[in-house]
Amino acid sequence: MARARQFDREAALDLAMNEFWQKGYSAVSVKSLCEQLGITRSSFYHSFGSLDALFEEAMGLYLRYNPMLELENPKLTAVQAIRRCFKVLCKLRAKDKQHRGCLIINNLNEGYAMPVKTAKSLQAKIDNSINALEATVERGKVEGLISPAQNSRALALCLQSLATGINTLSMQVHSEEELWGIADTTLSGLGF
Amino acid sequence: MARARQFDREAALDLAMNEFWQKGYSAVSVKSLCEQLGITRSSFYHSFGSLDALFEEAMGLYLRYNPMLELENPKLTAVQAIRRCFKVLCKLRAKDKQHRGCLIINNLNEGYAMPVKTAKSLQAKIDNSINALEATVERGKVEGLISPAQNSRALALCLQSLATGINTLSMQVHSEEELWGIADTTLSGLGF
DNA sequence: ATCTTATTGTACATATGTGTACAATAAGAT
DNA sequence: ATCTTATTGTACACATATGTACAATAAGAT
Numbered sequence: 001m002a003r004a005r006q007f008d009r010e011a012a013l014d015l016a017m018n019e020f021w022q023k024g025y026s027a028v029s030v031k032s033l034c035e036q037l038g039i040t041r042s043s044f045y046h047s048f049g050s051l052d053a054l055f056e057e058a059m060g061l062y063l064r065y066n067p068m069l070e071l072e073n074p075k076l077t078a079v080q081a082i083r084r085c086f087k088v089l090c091k092l093r094a095k096d097k098q099h100r101g102c103l104i105i106n107n108l109n110e111g112y113a114m115p116v117k118t119a120k121s122l123q124a125k126i127d128n129s130i131n132a133l134e135a136t137v138e139r140g141k142v143e144g145l146i147s148p149a150q151n152s153r154a155l156a157l158c159l160q161s162l163a164t165g166i167n168t169l170s171m172q173v174h175s176e177e178e179l180w181g182i183a184d185t186t187l188s189g190l191g192f
Numbered sequence: 193m194a195r196a197r198q199f200d201r202e203a204a205l206d207l208a209m210n211e212f213w214q215k216g217y218s219a220v221s222v223k224s225l226c227e228q229l230g231i232t233r234s235s236f237y238h239s240f241g242s243l244d245a246l247f248e249e250a251m252g253l254y255l256r257y258n259p260m261l262e263l264e265n266p267k268l269t270a271v272q273a274i275r276r277c278f279k280v281l282c283k284l285r286a287k288d289k290q291h292r293g294c295l296i297i298n299n300l301n302e303g304y305a306m307p308v309k310t311a312k313s314l315q316a317k318i319d320n321s322i323n324a325l326e327a328t329v330e331r332g333k334v335e336g337l338i339s340p341a342q343n344s345r346a347l348a349l350c351l352q353s354l355a356t357g358i359n360t361l362s363m364q365v366h367s368e369e370e371l372w373g374i375a376d377t378t379l380s381g382l383g384f
Numbered sequence: 385a386t387c388t389t390a391t392t393g394t395a396c397a398t399a400t401g402t403g404t405a406c407a408a409t410a411a412g413a414t
Numbered sequence: 415a416t417c418t419t420a421t422t423g424t425a426c427a428c429a430t431a432t433g434t435a436c437a438a439t440a441a442g443a444t
Contacts, residue, residue: 023304024302040424041403042421047421113215158373165352165357168356186353191381193442196391196441223431238390
């Protein structure tokens with residue numbers, strides 16, 4: 001059998017995720033990551049392939065804690081699920097002492113620095129979110145809690161816009177009450 | 193008298209603004225700017241001092257076209273001004289063929305790459321926007337169009353969140369109708 | 385014509401970053 | 415004990431980037 005890895009790959013991925021989150025893709029270099037990890041670039045390229053491959057892995061890890069997953073919660077009605085989803089989001093952002101906002105949204109404007117494939121995969125995450133919201137609105141119509149006269153796509157865009165706004169504002173507005181105030185007021189106004 | 197400048201300073205500032213807008217602060221270097229401008233770094237440092245001084249100038253130029261300026265329009269009621277402001281924003285973002293979103297918001301997550309002073313000046317722009325919105329809500333109360341029972345700061349945060357959401361979404365949602373749909377629906381829900 | 389001085393050109397010293405190549409290492413299966 | 419092979423260490427060859435220093439340039443006021 002071959003020589004074993006001398007460093008903790010999970011811990012390295014975790015650190016990388018945090019770097020991309022805080023500083024953004026184009027401010028993260030292979031060199032600086034390796035220095036923080038105490039490994040050589042040689043080890044890095046062997047384990048991760050490239051910086052953008054690592055970035056994709058980091059996005060994957062990040063999305064394991066995605067508040068939008070609440071939308072699939074089978075115990076909740078569509079409207080409850082949407083409200084819960086925003087509640088969880090506000091709690092999560094307020095709890096973050098580093099006020100990092102959202103990794104995905106923070107990196108949307110770094111497209112030029114990435115391989116095209118990576119930039120597209122990033123944008124696809126937003127599309128997925130919009131689609132999940134739209135599906136939940138549709139579910140709300142079936143459940144009779146949302147008027148079928150409403151345009152589901154348009155409502156989903158309102159919700160995605162709200163999520164984006166809260167994520168970004170959370171970098172400067174740190175109080176959970178204020179963040180939830182935004183969500184609650186806007187959701188109520190939209191009929192949720 | 194001294195030797196005259198050989199390049200167009202305004203044009204250079206314009207190009208720099210666009211670079212910061214499209215690529216973000218940490219993806220812009222003095223070297224690449226100079227190469228695009230066909231000037232030496234020597235000339236650059238003489239004219240602009242440093243990259244972050246240029247960035248501050250670029251923000252200043254950018255904000256000369258700020259849709260939030262509609263809030264000060266004396267011919268409009270507070271509610272009209274707020275709606276107009278979002279209408280102008282949607283039009284502006286949809287018209288941008290490069291889908292750059294908002295320079296200020298795009299760079300909020302680049303704070304780590306900048307001198308602290310510059311990062312703070314960036315965040316102050318957001319605070320200014322929130323304060324301008326809050327003042328307009330207050331004006332609406334005076335005009336009798338907004339209930340005095342409402343929390344002005346909370347409503348201002350809802351509006352700032354909406355503006356942020358639209359700015360960011362505009363990088364992927366290019367239709368003016370869809371963007372305005374988000375603004376119109378959300379504004380109506382909030383009572384504007 | 386000369387002088388002043390902002391601007392420009394060129395060079396230096398240094399730091400950071402990338403990607404590859406190849407030899408040395410070591411875990412554990414045979 | 416030997417062998418296999420992923421991992422690690424070291425080095426090479428570049429490319430990119432920063433900030434400063436100082437001499438050369440040229441516009442136009444005197």
